Amino acid sequence: MNLLIFITVVNMSITASYVAIGVILVRLLLKKAPKIFSYVLWTPVLFRLICPFSFDSTFSLFNLINLYVKQGTGVSELFMQTPVIHSGIGSIDGTANISLTSAIPAVSPNPVQIWTAVISPSPNPKQIWLTAFSLIWIFGVITLLIYSIVSYVKIKGKLQTATRVDGNVFESDAIGTAFIFGFIRPKIYVPANVEDASLLYILEHERTHIRRKDYLIKLIAFLLLILHWFNPLIWLCFVLMSRDMEMSCDENVLRKLGDSAKVGYSSSLLSQAVKRKGLLTVNPLAFGESDVKTRIKNILNYKKPAFWVIVIAVIAVCAATIAFVTNPSKSVAYTSDIYIKSP
Amino acid sequence: MEKYKLFDAEYKFVSIIWDNEPINSTELVKLCADKLGWKKSTTYTVLKKLCERGILQNKDATVTSLVKREDVQRYESRAVVEKTFDGSLLKFLTAFLSGRKLSEQEAKELKRIIEEAAK
Numbered sequence: 001m002n003l004l005i006f007i008t009v010v011n012m013s014i015t016a017s018y019v020a021i022g023v024i025l026v027r028l029l030l031k032k033a034p035k036i037f038s039y040v041l042w043t044p045v046l047f048r049l050i051c052p053f054s055f056d057s058t059f060s061l062f063n064l065i066n067l068y069v070k071q072g073t074g075v076s077e078l079f080m081q082t083p084v085i086h087s088g089i090g091s092i093d094g095t096a097n098i099s100l101t102s103a104i105p106a107v108s109p110n111p112v113q114i115w116t117a118v119i120s121p122s123p124n125p126k127q128i129w130l131t132a133f134s135l136i137w138i139f140g141v142i143t144l145l146i147y148s149i150v151s152y153v154k155i156k157g158k159l160q161t162a163t164r165v166d167g168n169v170f171e172s173d174a175i176g177t178a179f180i181f182g183f184i185r186p187k188i189y190v191p192a193n194v195e196d197a198s199l200l201y202i203l204e205h206e207r208t209h210i211r212r213k214d215y216l217i218k219l220i221a222f223l224l225l226i227l228h229w230f231n232p233l234i235w236l237c238f239v240l241m242s243r244d245m246e247m248s249c250d251e252n253v254l255r256k257l258g259d260s261a262k263v264g265y266s267s268s269l270l271s272q273a274v275k276r277k278g279l280l281t282v283n284p285l286a287f288g289e290s291d292v293k294t295r296i297k298n299i300l301n302y303k304k305p306a307f308w309v310i311v312i313a314v315i316a317v318c319a320a321t322i323a324f325v326t327n328p329s330k331s332v333a334y335t336s337d338i339y340i341k342s343p
Numbered sequence: 344m345e346k347y348k349l350f351d352a353e354y355k356f357v358s359i360i361w362d363n364e365p366i367n368s369t370e371l372v373k374l375c376a377d378k379l380g381w382k383k384s385t386t387y388t389v390l391k392k393l394c395e396r397g398i399l400q401n402k403d404a405t406v407t408s409l410v411k412r413e414d415v416q417r418y419e420s421r422a423v424v425e426k427t428f429d430g431s432l433l434k435f436l437t438a439f440l441s442g443r444k445l446s447e448q449e450a451k452e453l454k455r456i457i458e459e460a461a462k
Binding site: 160161162170171172174192 | 353381
């Protein structure tokens with residue numbers, strides 16, 4: 001059971017890695033577009049990290065990868081190894097394999113080889129390795145979960161004595177930066193004694209996060225990051241996605257407050273960043289801010305986008321999402337049949 | 344002196360007591376919920392901590408303060424002068440008054456305080 005979950009996770013991770021690379025490339029094209037597009041673009045990665053199944057489409061990104069892999073690259077090895085090793089364990093049934101294959105965009109350079117591996121009898125040294133890896137994986141997940149929960153509880157304790165300023169806004173001198181805390185009834189916490197001028201921007205920013213449910217998205221992303229902790233690409237995705245989230249939130253605030261707010265807004269960001277040094281390291285679950293320099297640049301350069309930019313961005317995001325979310329069409333992916341036949 | 348060191352939240356809490364003492368602890372819980380957004384347990388935790396430090400007193404569910412507001416203010420202002428202005432009152436006053444105009448009344452009052460202190 002443990003192994004089955006582990007293999008499913010590894011396969012989702014590999015699939016998601018392809019999608020992530022795609023997203024990072026498309027994201028480069030969208031550099032000049034409003035950041036909300038880059039932010040939305042991460043949805044397929046999220047989907048691939050969480051869901052081992054998808055539906056087929058001829059527009060799938062993996063059709064391209066298949067064509068490429070057929071010419072004999074090593075990438076496919078990773079895809080193949082897991083199910084092969086997996087089949088060495090007695091208790092595996094057909095459904096497991098089906099689910100596996102639909103998780104993996106099938107890319108077999110040599111189906112025959114796999115076929116033999118599937119039917120070959122037990123004593124399989126690879127199986128031992130696999131068990132070892134799955135234990136390391138579980139250990140990592142548990143460690144990260146415990147660490148996160150402990151720091152969450154610690155911050156919660158610190159925030160207990162925060163005093164209400166107004167509505168869901170609380171202030172505390174135990175924190176160096178503003179953030180949102182709590183998932184069911186999220187509250188905004190700001191450092192005590194922030195100048196009123198900054199407070200306006202800080203609150204507008206955090207309220208935008210709450211309105212857009214960003215704190216929940218970040219929670220989901222963080223849990224998925226824990227599940228896929230062994231994949232460095234996913235860590236990169238988390239960082240980039242957080243940045244896109246912040247910058248699109250900044251843009252939202254600017255749209256609301258107008259261009260005249262640019263200078264005030266960025267200087268309030270800067271003063272927060274300076275104060276933060278040495279205080280409370282930011283826990284990903286406490287909704288902290290990141291990359292002040294990039295964000296300030298983005299704020300100062302922000303212009304209302306031209307109509308055609310939005311049109312192109314919408315088309316690009318939609319096309320990319322379809323390509324990234326769907327599996328290759330059956331005609332291109334031929335390996336799935338083989339797995340279903342396995343004993 | 345460290346006794347008077349109060350965190351932001353603690354200062355606000357003690358301020359409520361200064362304004363309302365002697366106050367029944369149930370009443371205090373209500374006031375804190377209203378003014379600070381605190382849960383009952385938070386109020387009691389902070390109350391207990393400050394009682395242990397000898398800043399507050401809780402006898403028969405009646406809460407009173409053991410230190411005066413002026414004492415805490417004196418400690419706080421000295422701490423600022425010490426920490427930010429190397430203990431120099433002059434530097435502090437210069438910084439405090441720069442870009443700020445005193446009213447006739449305030450200037451007179453200040454003069455009086457300074458003469459008082461110089462005696």
